[in-house]
Amino acid sequence: MLLTAEKITMKFGGLVAVDNVDFAIDSGEIRAIIGPNGAGKSTFFNAISGQNYPTSGRILFDGRDITKLPSHRIAKLGMTRTFQNILLFDDMTVLENVMVGDHINIKTNMLTEILCLPHVFREERRCVEKAEEMLDFVGLLPYKDQRSASLPYGKKRLLEIARAMVSGPKLLLLDEPAAGMNAAESAELVDTIRRISQRGVAVLIVEHNMKVIMNISHRITVLEQGKVIAEGEPAEIQANERVIQAYLGKEA
Amino acid sequence: MKNTNNSAKVLVPLTAGLALMVPLFLGNNYYYDIFIMAGIYTIIGSGMNLLLGFTGQLSMGHAAFYGFGAYITAIGMKSYGLPFWLCVILAVGFCFAMGMLLGSTSCKLSGIFLVVVTTGFNTVVNLIMVNWEFTGRSFGIPGIPKPDWFGSPMNKLQYCYLVLAFVFLALFVSYRVVHSKTGRAFQAMRDNAIAARSVGVNVNKYKLLVFAVSAVYAGVAGALYASNIGYISPTSFTSNVSVTIITMTVLGGLGDLCGCIVGAVVVGVLMEALREFGDYQLTLYGVLIVVILIFMPKGLMGGLRSLYRRLCSLVSRRRTPAKQEEV
Amino acid sequence: MNLFLQICIQGLMLGSMYAILTLGYNIIYSTMGMAHYAQGDIMMVGAFFALDFFVTMDLPIYVAIPLSVICNVLVMLVIERLAYRPLYSRSRTLLLLCTIGVSTVLRNAAQLIWGTQSFNFPTIFPGDIIHIGEVYLVPQNLWILGVGVVMMLLLNLFMKKTKVGRAMQAVSMNRSAAALMGVNMQTITMITYGMSAGMATLAGVMLAPIVKVYSTMGVSIGAKVMISAVVGGMGSMPGAILGGLLVGLVEALGGMYISTTFKEAYPVVLLLVVLLNRPQGILGRKKVVKV
Numbered sequence: 111m112l113l114t115a116e117k118i119t120m121k122f123g124g125l126v127a128v129d130n131v132d133f134a135i136d137s138g139e140i141r142a143i144i145g146p147n148g149a150g151k152s153t154f155f156n157a158i159s160g161q162n163y164p165t166s167g168r169i170l171f172d173g174r175d176i177t178k179l180p181s182h183r184i185a186k187l188g189m190t191r192t193f194q195n196i197l198l199f200d201d202m203t204v205l206e207n208v209m210v211g212d213h214i215n216i217k218t219n220m221l222t223e224i225l226c227l228p229h230v231f232r233e234e235r236r237c238v239e240k241a242e243e244m245l246d247f248v249g250l251l252p253y254k255d256q257r258s259a260s261l262p263y264g265k266k267r268l269l270e271i272a273r274a275m276v277s278g279p280k281l282l283l284l285d286e287p288a289a290g291m292n293a294a295e296s297a298e299l300v301d302t303i304r305r306i307s308q309r310g311v312a313v314l315i316v317e318h319n320m321k322v323i324m325n326i327s328h329r330i331t332v333l334e335q336g337k338v339i340a341e342g343e344p345a346e347i348q349a350n351e352r353v354i355q356a357y358l359g360k361e362a
Numbered sequence: 363m364k365n366t367n368n369s370a371k372v373l374v375p376l377t378a379g380l381a382l383m384v385p386l387f388l389g390n391n392y393y394y395d396i397f398i399m400a401g402i403y404t405i406i407g408s409g410m411n412l413l414l415g416f417t418g419q420l421s422m423g424h425a426a427f428y429g430f431g432a433y434i435t436a437i438g439m440k441s442y443g444l445p446f447w448l449c450v451i452l453a454v455g456f457c458f459a460m461g462m463l464l465g466s467t468s469c470k471l472s473g474i475f476l477v478v479v480t481t482g483f484n485t486v487v488n489l490i491m492v493n494w495e496f497t498g499r500s501f502g503i504p505g506i507p508k509p510d511w512f513g514s515p516m517n518k519l520q521y522c523y524l525v526l527a528f529v530f531l532a533l534f535v536s537y538r539v540v541h542s543k544t545g546r547a548f549q550a551m552r553d554n555a556i557a558a559r560s561v562g563v564n565v566n567k568y569k570l571l572v573f574a575v576s577a578v579y580a581g582v583a584g585a586l587y588a589s590n591i592g593y594i595s596p597t598s599f600t601s602n603v604s605v606t607i608i609t610m611t612v613l614g615g616l617g618d619l620c621g622c623i624v625g626a627v628v629v630g631v632l633m634e635a636l637r638e639f640g641d642y643q644l645t646l647y648g649v650l651i652v653v654i655l656i657f658m659p660k661g662l663m664g665g666l667r668s669l670y671r672r673l674c675s676l677v678s679r680r681r682t683p684a685k686q687e688e689v
Numbered sequence: 690m691n692l693f694l695q696i697c698i699q700g701l702m703l704g705s706m707y708a709i710l711t712l713g714y715n716i717i718y719s720t721m722g723m724a725h726y727a728q729g730d731i732m733m734v735g736a737f738f739a740l741d742f743f744v745t746m747d748l749p750i751y752v753a754i755p756l757s758v759i760c761n762v763l764v765m766l767v768i769e770r771l772a773y774r775p776l777y778s779r780s781r782t783l784l785l786l787c788t789i790g791v792s793t794v795l796r797n798a799a800q801l802i803w804g805t806q807s808f809n810f811p812t813i814f815p816g817d818i819i820h821i822g823e824v825y826l827v828p829q830n831l832w833i834l835g836v837g838v839v840m841m842l843l844l845n846l847f848m849k850k851t852k853v854g855r856a857m858q859a860v861s862m863n864r865s866a867a868a869l870m871g872v873n874m875q876t877i878t879m880i881t882y883g884m885s886a887g888m889a890t891l892a893g894v895m896l897a898p899i900v901k902v903y904s905t906m907g908v909s910i911g912a913k914v915m916i917s918a919v920v921g922g923m924g925s926m927p928g929a930i931l932g933g934l935l936v937g938l939v940e941a942l943g944g945m946y947i948s949t950t951f952k953e954a955y956p957v958v959l960l961l962v963v964l965l966n967r968p969q970g971i972l973g974r975k976k977v978v979k980v
Contacts, residue, residue, distance in 0.1 A: 159560065185562035197557035199550045201617070210550040214562035216543045220571065223542040224535050234542065273561060418782055422789075470968050473781060474724030474923070477789075478915045479964070482957035485912065493950050601908075605793055612786060645797035651790030655783050656775045 111170075112137040112281055112312050113158070113189075118167035120153055120336075127153040128164070129336035137280060140303065140313045142323045144347075145333035146356060151316045152194060152285060154333070158314075159191045159283055160184040172280060186214050190274035191283035194316075196266050200259035204250060204269060207258045208241040211273035244276040248302055264295035271302065281312045288319040300325050324348070332356070377623075378530070385522035394518035396634050398590050401525035402583045403626030405532045407610045408619070409579020412536060414608065415617035416545065417572045418552035419468055422604045423480035426487035427457045427577040429599030431584025433491070436503040436594055446509030450585045457581030458574045465573025469566040484601040491596040502595025506588050525586055532579060536619055539575075548572055549617075580607075602644070609647045613654055615661025624662050691823040696945045697938065702830040703899075704937020705837025709892040710910070711917040711929035712844060713885035719861035719924040720881045723773070723784050727792035728889060729911020734795060735761040735890030736902045737803050740810060750813055758890045765886035766879060774878075792911070799904040807906075810897035833895045840888065841930055848926070853880055861924070909953055913940070916956045920963045922973020931971060935959065 111134045120128040128150045135141045143151050157164045160181035169177045176184050190211070199207050216237055218230045245251040248268040253261060258269060267287055274282055284303070288296045296319060303326055307313055317323050323330065323344070330347045332340040334356045340347060347353055388394050406428060413419050431453040438449040467479050492500045508515040509524065516524065539545050550558040551565045559565055588594050606629065614625025633643060658665045710732060717725045738757035742748045748756070772791050776784045816828035848854040859867040860877055868874050900906060913936050921932025936956045943955035963971060 161556065161560075181556075181559045182562050182564045185560060190562075191560055193557065193560075197554045197560075199553035199557065201553055202546070202549055206546060206549075210546050210558070210563070211561045213543060213547060213550075218543050220539060220544045220575075223544055224538045226538065230542065237543075277561065414782075418780075420782060420785060467964070471964070473785060474718075474726070474915065475919055475964075475968075477724070477726065477785065478912070478919050478960065481912055482916065482960055486954045486957055489951055489954055605789060608786065608789065609793075642797075642801065645794055645801065648790045648793030648795075648797065651793070652772045652787055655787045655790065656772070659779065659783065 111135070112172060114170040115158060116168045118154065118157055118164045118169070120157055120162065121165045127336055128157065131338055133331065135312055135314055137312050138307065138310055139329065140307050140315070140327050142315045142317060142327035142330045143333060144317065144323060144330060149333040150336040151333055155283060155285055155316055159189060188280040189283065190277060190279045192267070192270040192274055192285055192287060194285040194289065196270060198258045198266060198269060202258060203254065204256050204258050204261065205241055205245065205254040207269060208244055208272050208276050209237050211276040212237050212240055214277050241276055244272045247305070248272045264291050267291065268302065275306060279311060281314065282306060284313065284315045286317055287315065288317055288322045296322055381526060385519055391518050394522055396630060397522055398525050400627050400630035401529045402586050403610055403630050404529050404623050406580050406583035406607055407614065407622035407626045408532050408536045409576035410607050410611045411616065411622045412539065413572055413576040414611055416540060416548040416552060417569070419472065419569070420477050421480045422477050422601055423464055423483040424580045424607050425599045425601060425603035426484045427461065427580035428584040428587070428603065429487060429491060430457050430460060431581035432588035432594045432599070433497055435585040435588040436506045439507050439589065440503060440505060446589060450582060453581040453585045454578050457577040461574035461577025462570050465570040468569050468573060481601055484604060488596055488600055491599065500596060502593065504593045506592050506594065508589055521590060528582060528586060533619065540619060606647060609651050612651055613661055615663035618661060618663045621661050621663035628662065695824050696941050698826065698830065700938035700941030701934055702834045703941060704934035705834050706892045706896050707913055707917050707937050708930045708933025709837055709840055709888050710914045711921065711933045712841070712926060713888040714914050714918050715924055715926060715929045716881055717885050718918070720857050720877065723781065724788065726785065726788035727795060728914050729907030730792045730795035731761065731765055731886050732889040732893040732910060733799060733904065733907035734764055735886070736893035736897045736906065737799060738890070739894045739897065740808055740902050744811065754894055757894065758887045761890040762883045762886045765882050769878070769882045796904055796907060803904060805904060807901040807903035810902050812898045829898060836895060840891065857881060913956050916960045919970055920960060922970030925970065925972045928970055928972035
């Protein structure tokens with residue numbers, strides 16, 4: 111197992127947002143987490159990637175305990191993510207945004223940079239090449255010199271994915287990647303996620319767009335009120351009584 | 363984009379050459395001093411620019427670091443007879459350490475909180491300068507010698523070139539830092555700290571680093587200042603001076619490497635030009651900050667750049683219809 | 690012991706004025722979401738207006754004070770219109786820089802208009818020193834303390850009972866929601882700045898007889914106001930009062946028992962102690978960053 115979360119509980123004051131969740135994901139897998147609003151999906155996501163720490167429980171990533179690690183250390187171990195509300199570096203160019211994503215792989219420090227040691231320039235060139243390759247991968251290469259804030263919404267989401275992918279992670283976390291996208295854009299997104307998976311990267315998605323979810327995920331985990339109520343392949347989940355109840359019950 | 367890169371290839375050596383020529387034509391001590399002060403402001407301004415322009419942190423305590431550099435040089439050269447270069451190294455080391463210390467608060471604080479803490483820091487440092495026997499109390503330290511140049515003290519012309527050498531060094535270091543991994547990390551955490559962490563940037567480490575480095579810039583500037591002016595007193599290092607430093611940086615252009623040169627020259631020359639109107643000087647700084655922030659958020663340098671770009675597009679637009687006419 | 694008591698009263702008196710200033714500062718912070726660095730300088734301008742009307746023009750005090758409040762509120766509103774309003778939509782760092790610029794302008798413009806010397810301000814509340822046991826009380830200080838308490842109570846009443854006050858609270862909780870619910874943002878903005886400047890003027894008038902009136906009086910007092918705000922908890926009204934009183938006490942006690950030379954440093958020490966233990970301030974709420 112690439113990532114194992116054991117008995118994760120997260121409390122905010124009296125509110126239990128995530129309740130004793132066990133979860134595991136294998137390398138190469140595309141896994142979705144779905145559930146009605148307020149089911150604790152994003153909270154669970156933040157616990158895994160170190161934005162918040164769980165109240166109790168243990169998270170193992172690639173055989174290491176990462177429960178209490180800050181998010182930059184987790185990124186270093188090979189887990190990167192995107193954000194529900196798109197967090198880009200607005201005043202930097204598209205290319206620079208992706209280059210920051212490769213931060214952990216550049217073996218220079220401020221002193222060597224000032225002294226202009228030869229490997230600094232080599233690393234820099236390699237970083238630019240990698241970033242351009244990644245931009246090409248998500249189809250943003252023509253925009254590389256634009257300020258990232260000037261990109262249209264759907265392209266911003268793709269840029270976030272490129273930034274998270276460039277360092278070559280083992281696990282990519284996507285927090286509602288299709289939110290606010292039109293049909294054409296989400297079709298493009300599905301294609302991009304497939305190609306990411308083909309590169310051997312495990313993908314974990316939180317998403318509301320069922321078409322996207324049913325289309326790409328190998329397995330689906332359903333959360334309701336902080337608890338796992340079902341887990342299985344898309345077809346199983348679609349037929350699952352409790353899941354239908356959870357969704358319909360809320361709408362009714 | 364490529365256009366500006368090409369023009370940079372011409373403009374940088376041109377400006378550097380011009381700066382190297384200028385001291386030769388200055389002629390008297392008064393103009394030398396203006397030149398030297400503009401150089402010192404450039405150094406301290408580019409340090410502030412790294413901090414404020416590239417990482418978006420506001421320090422009102424930089425006059426304290428400026429003071430550390432000045433006092434270390436004054437006391438070292440005058441009381442202990444140390445050579446100038448050793449004093450500079452001491453100033454660099456001390457400011458780096460103090461910058462780390464003040465920077466450690468910035469890991470937890472930002473915005474107004476940081477302003478309050480750094481203002482407090484400057485107040486306390488200034489109080490110590492005013493009340494400590496070792497720093498000459500409120501009277502300060504007179505009779506600071508000039509650095510040696512092959513056995514005799516430097517004259518003003520030589521000192522101009524010494525300052526210029528430090529200016530080039532400071533700008534080069536800034537340039538290298540900004541155009542590499544470290545600089546990208548700085549800008550990333552300025553734009554969004556959470557996202558920066560998520561791709562593996564150790565935000566706290568870089569906050570400490572940038573504080574320490576920009577403190578070093580201020581310390582070196584202080585060392586150059588003390589040895590040039592020959593007399594220092596605590597009034598030169600109050601938080602008012604921090605405001606002047608910030609004014610220069612904003613004026614020149616936040617996050618623009620050339621900005622601090624423009625800012626420093628404008629403020630350095632203005633300061634002298636407005637000496638007769640001494641009282642209006644600081645009022646004008648305040649007005650300048652406000653006006654620049656509202657109308658030119660990228661500073662004078664940003665204004666110049668967009669003017670240049672507009673001119674370029676104007677020229678190219680003129681050319682195209684002309685060709686069409688020929689056809 | 691009696692000395693201690695006396696110093697405490699002195700500190701509380703100073704502190705109540707810091708508290709009033711901090712309340713004004715916090716109103717702006719919570720309603721506008723901006724830190725108003727120039728608060729101390731606005732107070733200074735108010736004190737100078739009062740000096741002009743009360744001392745130079747020799748107007749009766751009950752005319753001079755309202756007049757200086759009105760003038761200072763107008764000054765504040767002009768500043769808001771010209772300097773702050775164009776920057777509301779930009780980054781908060783730029784806005785903060787702008788308030789620093791404004792503070793520099795005010796400080797130095799005051800120097801140009803009124804000169805660099807400090808002016809004595811006559812006591813507004815004359816009377817003989819009161820002895821209670823061995824504690825000596827200057828009536829002026831008691832008055833100041835009283836006025837401070839009354840103003841705090843009035844502000845509390847205003848925020849809780851009036852429509853405008855409740856609207857201001859709504860804006861501080863959720864700006865866009867309040868605007869959608871029909872709160873006129875422009876009016877609220879102007880009332881916020883106006884109130885803040887008015888309170889600053891009153892505090893300036895109260896402090897003037899004690900600290901004298903001079904163009905840089907806003908520097909050290911402004912710094913203490915910001916320290917009080919951070920110590921008490923940014924944006925918190927009870928926090929402003931607590932922070933102001935604490936800073937006043939620390940300053941008075943430190944000045945008495947340690948040394949007056951480092952009077953300005955004691956609040957900074959208090960600030961560091963609080964920040965290291967409770968970064969959000971004593972009564973402040975922790976800001977949760979949502980991802």
